Amino acid sequence: MNSLNRAAIGMGIGSIVCTAWLVRITTGQAAFERKALDRCWQRIHDTAKRVNPDCVIWLSCNEVLDPILRDTSALREVDRMMDESGTPEAMRQIAPLLGPRTQQLLCLVGWADRHDARNILSDTGNEKYGIYGFSKPNADSLPLPVSRYLTRPLESFQGNDRNIAALARFFNREPFDFVLPPLLDSHYHWEGHSDLDEMIRLNEAHGIKLGVTGEGGKDWGLKNDVALEGFVERLRGKAVLKGLQVYGPDWPTRYSTATLTQLDYVAADALLFPDKEGRSVALWGAGVSFPDAEDFMERYVEYNVQVLNGPINIWSNPTFLPDSLQSRYSQLWTRGRMLKVIRAAARNHVAVELNSKYRIPSAAFVRLARHEGCRFCMGSNRHDKEPGDLDYSIRIYMECKLSPEDLYYPAGVRSK
Ligand SMILES: [Zn+2]
DSSP, X not given: OOOXXXXXEEEEETTXXXXXXXXXXXXXXXXXXXXXXXXXXXHHHHHHHHHOTTOOEEEEEXXXXXXXXXXXXXXXXXXXXXXXXXXXXXXXXXGGGSOTTOEEEEEEESSGXXXXXXXXXXXXXXXXXXXXXXXXXXXXXXXXXXXXXXXXXXXXXXXXXXXXXXXXHHHTTOOTTOOOOOEEEEEEEOOSSSOHHHHHHHHHTTTEEEEEEEEEOSSSBSOSHHHHHHHHHHTTTSSSEEEEEEOSTTGGGGSOHHHHTTSSEXXXXXXEXXXXXXXXXXXXXXXXXXXXXXXXXXXXXXXXXXXXXXXOSEEOSTTOOOGGGGGGHHHHSOHHHHHHHXXXXXXXXXXXXXXXXXXXXXHHHHHHHHHTTOOEEEEOOEETTOTXXXXXXXXXXXXXXXXXXXXXXXXXXXXX
């Protein structure tokens, strides 16, 4: 009665996960427990496969070498077998006991410093194993967004975070010393409801600089020189870039060149869309719909080209569609329509924003735009307390294999 040995076995079936803790008190009970395990396994296996013959049964085990598991039908019949400790040597030892179709997985994240994801993934001898990781809830809850693991070197993370950072690189087929270039969130609307210095500090820690973007329309917001001068004054001495998001084709008439040149960039989108009667429709509003989607797209493309022909630096919210049309995005943004707006952006040297709020434009659009010579910038399109969410922007940057040379960095407004 002196050896207390525990083997934790989790059985995951589709969305159903059951976990059993087996406690072996003496070696004399091993045979009994193996029988119990076999009966338990048969019930799970038969039920799951009867309900769905194609289901995958995944056995997650923290002690794959536990003698209780030896010669059990569970090992022979399971679809996926994971070693939670992520020890390739242990997996090699049990390989002869597994069935011919069993896929082996290594868990490389979850046990903090006891896992060493980088080391295991660097060994080509481990290529045959599936890779997995989990993260238990911490005091500050969830792990960081995936993109944040790519903005700093692997070595700057500790414990589980370092292993997650290794997986983030491995899954993106990047080397372990990969680090994103310094990033700029050039679409941040700070309206004075948060401590800007704190926002700057929090984002700098993740390699993200902020571009504070004021907004000005015909008769609202930063609508003239006086308002724009005040905006520039509030940001004086802050380690941010200063931008202006403009609305309406007549925007250059509202400001003097002397005032505009105090900015780092001017951005515009086509979301205040002039309808056939000349009224402006806010495309992001609820319930906006167009009975003839093709007709809308033709006019929308033309309006985007008009916006892109203005003296702006950044095309914000590119390819945005109203809620009612978003499910048809790839169908409505035909190659011909994409090329029209892309070529207008390239011709006018306007950077295409990778927008993390609306998760636009698509990867297909970005690849085409890159091919046509466009450059890109990243925008959270968030207000006050929420700058720096560049998750989609970074995902697209990685997916489309963009490089630092593909990114636009503001260097002053264009002449009117
Ligand atoms: Zn905006």
